[in-house]
Amino acid sequence: MVSIKQIANDIGVSTATISNALTGKGRVSEELVTRIRARADELGYRPSTAARALKTGQTGILGLVMPDLTNPLFPRIAQTLSMEADKRKLGILIADSRGSADEQTEALRRLLDRGVDGLIVVPQKGTTPDPMPVPIAVLNTASDPGNSVSADxxxxxxxxxxxxxxxxxxxxxxxxxxxxxxxxxxxxxxxxxxxxxxxxxxxxxxxxxxxxxxxxxxxxxxxxxxxxxxxxxxxxxxxxxxxxxxxxxxxxxxxxxxxxxxxxxxxxxxxxxNVDEIASRAIDIISAKISGETPAQEGETVPMRLxxxxxxxxxxxxxxxxxxx
Structure with missing residues (x-):
């Protein structure tokens, strides 16, 4: 298995520099970040989720609860959210609440048990997700006071x-x-x-x-x-x-x-x-919350197209x- 140490030896920098470049932290020049990430991709480097959790207290995994995956719209939203998460080196666990408010609550609890860093919820109609011990982003509509981002x-x-x-x-x-x-x-x-x-x-x-x-x-x-x-x-x-x-x-x-x-x-x-824009904003919002930051544009809607x-x-x-x- 490829390690950070091997990449550091190849590039000629410290393991701390490699870690900062791959996680987007610390002061590493853009040119060096590009070289490091290119070498990591060449070697097939994949970060250890377990090691990351021990070091940072975070798993790099998000939970996603959808209201009904038999509706053709929701798998498309789930797939787009997953692709946006991939761009940020995040994984997503998906749960289907299958048209039930009670199942929505159980799905959220199951994802919490898996150690997710944050939750994205497309809620059952007429429901508000229960308060959670991790950050949460809600994709619903402007009339929902808890809405994080949605179509207009x-x-x-x-x-x-x-x-x-x-x-x-x-x-x-x-x-x-x-x-x-x-x-x-x-x-x-x-x-x-x-x-x-x-x-x-x-x-x-x-x-x-x-x-x-x-x-x-x-x-x-x-x-x-x-x-x-x-x-x-x-x-x-x-x-x-x-x-x-x-x-x-x-x-x-x-x-x-x-x-x-x-x-x-x-x-x-x-x-x-605009599912792509909604997904991108949702991942930005939940990532900011996980990092303890105030998300930009939370509560705004994304224009639709005729x-x-x-x-x-x-x-x-x-x-x-x-x-x-």
Whole structure:
């Protein structure tokens, strides 16, 4: 096994200099840090977690608790957080709370038992993680007072609502999955904030809301804005069942730009989170807390991006009026 001593002999410096260069501590020139890290990579050097823990009291391991890894969005977030941690020579242990607040608490305790230095939590909807004896970063939404960093869910809602408004829709349905979810409530608040008071808007929730949304379309609504791509997919299935065409008879939008949204038929207009930026900030925040520093930008949100595809179009009534006689 390659040791710090071997690298020190090769470079011609002390083991303390090697240690400082590899951990980012002490005063080591940038040129020397580059040489040391390059030589360490050539030799395949890997720091001993056990030795690090004995010396610093830290393991270099973070705990990550996700709310439901069967949701396609959350594995993508977990993978991006893991890649950002890798850049900082940190490891991540991932736990799935599987849709349960009680399991979330147990998952946090199990990770603490593993000796993690800090915790990153995407909380169950409507919950606040229990106080922990290690630093914690929460990825939720702006309306959560404990939020460390998140997408600007309200801003994303406003983006998609303005798109629907700009292409001419005036009878709109907003559809959420679960009213307990702070994220979905913020998205809907953002949608409503962008719509003038003279717009005909209905807000529905859950499975019953899908049925009512379809009924509203049959009664004249021309657009449905869903708070997630998964909900939009469910709505699309129900619209197909009753032979309502998207976007010819109703425009449909989602949220989160999940992998399947671009291959739906028609491809789904949606809103994308900047997962890379959120992950980078989350790792910066938890790393600063572990080091006893005050994190920069904690509590801020990251702007979202509108992705316009074929599931939205000008209402057919307007197209008919515009055709030359």
């Amino acid at each position: 869910h309200a801003g994303g809602g406003a983006l998609v609502a303005r798109h629907i408004l700009d292409i001419g829709h005036r009878k709109i349905v907003i559809l959420g999955g679960d009213e307990v979810s702070e994220v979905q409530r913020d998205r809907i608040a953002g949608m409503r904030s962008a719509l003038p008071s003279d717009i005909d808007v209905d807000v529905f929730w859950g499975e019953a809301g899908i049925e009512r949304s379809v009924e509203k379309v049959q009664a004249g609504a021309t657009a449905i804005m869903a708070t997630s791509d998964l909900i939009a997919l469910q709505v699309r299935t129900e619209l197909m069942r009753v032979q309502i065409s998207v976007p010819d008879q109703v425009s449909l939008t989602g949220f989160d730009n999940m992998s399947f949204s671009s291959i739906m038929h028609p491809a789904l207009t949606t809103v994308a989170q 992705v316009v595809r074929q599931s939205t179009s000008i209402p057919s009534q307007l197209l008919t009026r515009r055709r030359p006689q």
